[in-house]
Amino acid sequence: MTTRTYWLEHAWLGTYVEPGVVVEVADGRISAVRTDSPAPPPGAEALRGLTLPGLANAHSHAFHRALRGTVQVGSGTFWTWREVMYSVADRLTPETYHALARAVYAEMALAGITCAGEFHYVHHAPGGTPYADPNAMGEALIAAAAEAGIRITLLDTCYLSSGFGAPPGAEQLRFSDGDAEAWAERCALLKERDHARIGAAIHSVRAVPAGQLGTVARWAEERRAPLHVHLSEQTAENDACLAAHGRTPTRLLADHGVLGPRTTGVHNTHLTDEDIALLGGSGTGTCMCPTTERDLADGIGPAVALQRAGSPLSLGSDSHAVIDLLEEARAMELNERLRTRTRGHWTAAALLRAATADGHAALGWDEAGTIEPGALADLTTIALDSVRTAGPLPRLGAETAVFAAGAADVRHTVVGGRHVVRDGAHTLVPDVPQALAAAVEALRG
Numbered sequence: 001m002t003t004r005t006y007w008l009e010h011a012w013l014g015t016y017v018e019p020g021v022v023v024e025v026a027d028g029r030i031s032a033v034r035t036d037s038p039a040p041p042p043g044a045e046a047l048r049g050l051t052l053p054g055l056a057n058a059h060s061h062a063f064h065r066a067l068r069g070t071v072q073v074g075s076g077t078f079w080t081w082r083e084v085m086y087s088v089a090d091r092l093t094p095e096t097y098h099a100l101a102r103a104v105y106a107e108m109a110l111a112g113i114t115c116a117g118e119f120h121y122v123h124h125a126p127g128g129t130p131y132a133d134p135n136a137m138g139e140a141l142i143a144a145a146a147e148a149g150i151r152i153t154l155l156d157t158c159y160l161s162s163g164f165g166a167p168p169g170a171e172q173l174r175f176s177d178g179d180a181e182a183w184a185e186r187c188a189l190l191k192e193r194d195h196a197r198i199g200a201a202i203h204s205v206r207a208v209p210a211g212q213l214g215t216v217a218r219w220a221e222e223r224r225a226p227l228h229v230h231l232s233e234q235t236a237e238n239d240a241c242l243a244a245h246g247r248t249p250t251r252l253l254a255d256h257g258v259l260g261p262r263t264t265g266v267h268n269t270h271l272t273d274e275d276i277a278l279l280g281g282s283g284t285g286t287c288m289c290p291t292t293e294r295d296l297a298d299g300i301g302p303a304v305a306l307q308r309a310g311s312p313l314s315l316g317s318d319s320h321a322v323i324d325l326l327e328e329a330r331a332m333e334l335n336e337r338l339r340t341r342t343r344g345h346w347t348a349a350a351l352l353r354a355a356t357a358d359g360h361a362a363l364g365w366d367e368a369g370t371i372e373p374g375a376l377a378d379l380t381t382i383a384l385d386s387v388r389t390a391g392p393l394p395r396l397g398a399e400t401a402v403f404a405a406g407a408a409d410v411r412h413t414v415v416g417g418r419h420v421v422r423d424g425a426h427t428l429v430p431d432v433p434q435a436l437a438a439a440v441e442a443l444r445g
């Protein structure tokens with residue numbers, strides 16, 4: 001049995017900051033939590049700052065990281081951005097995607113993220129020919145997460161159509177398995193590992209014909225696996241769905257058995273009151289991706305109403321315009337302030353819950369996201385003495401972390417008891433900026 005001891009100068013214990021906490025780790029899980037420990041005991045590794053449970057990034061498309069900066073030139077919409085995104089998707093191979101994802105997941109570790117939900121749909125070679133291993137791309141992502149030292153839920157995504165009744169476009173052929181049955185057969189070959197779980201995703205109601213939604217939902221149900229779906233990110237999707245099916249995307253998903261407590265709708269931006277009631281009433285989660293939603297001019301989703309209706313909230317960096325879960329957390333609150341011209345829709349504690357326990361639950365890691373015995377030993381330490389965070393009383397560490405800190409303030413990241421980021425340096429990927437630069441360069445057109 002491998003054991004380690006960490007001493008947390010300040011620990012976030014769900015609703016309050018506790019000074020001087022010892023966390024014992026055995027075989028990757030927290031075996032004991034002891035308070036009233038003003039100094040590190042002999043042999044303990046000190047984590048100075050405020051230690052949170054590890055952050056969960058509930059929605060990622062790793063390859064979108066190659067678009068950073070380049071998509072900020074000029075104007076346009078979500079749909080023109082998508083054309084640029086497709087050009088990068090077209091150039092990915094299992095080798096180049098592995099290198100990029102390893103660097104992106106290392107960037108996530110540096111940002112305190114201990115688990116990523118990878119919404120993965122680039123399955124086959126350009127033109128749609130399967131690789132010799134039909135899961136070569138998914139396996140590349142699982143390996144990349146292991147090398148970067150973080151957990152992954154591979155949300156293998158069914159993507160069959162360019163829009164209601166239309167075949168996939170040329171650039172979408174490599175996303176498609178032909179039909180949902182073939183998608184399910186391929187996914188069944190994926191194996192879970194210590195650091196990797198397998199979930200399912202429906203790309204959107206545009207991309208999976210209504211008659212095949214149930215096949216994906218049943219696949220996830222049989223495995224009790226998470227099921228994610230892009231939902232109502234754009235009003236054009238709602239309009240097309242209403243024209244094709246006479247109902248909203250949410251109603252369509254409800255009618256085909258897709259909604260439920262293991263399902264998460266990503267974005268959930270343009271909803272009717274009935275949609276909100278359907279999502280909340282079924283316990284379907286909502287993953288907000290505020291930095292991407294503002295970057296792509298999507299709009300502001302009704303997260304307050306969704307949560308009130310019963311939809312747990314999680315957070316994702318999605319297109320990786322930036323990778324900073326603390327920024328996602330505060331952006332959800334600050335968007336709501338701008339929209340309503342009132343403050344305090346969520347407490348810092350509630351925002352941290354979305355970034356930790358509820359994010360992990362959305363990815364099928366219910367045993368992560370808290371600092372308590374039995375939980376996975378995933379920890380993120382935020383410096384409270386940086387230029388951004390110095391000054392406030394330590395007992396206001398959560399408020400400081402959420403509303404003033406950022407990824408640059410992450411000092412330590414521990415995953416399963418292993419020290420993946422120590423004093424701001426990745427211990428497994430020696431030069432993350434260089435790895436990112438090389439991987440993005442390899443994909444430049």
Ligand SMILES: [Zn+2]
Pocket residue numbers: 059061119230266318319
């Ligand atoms: Zn997405």
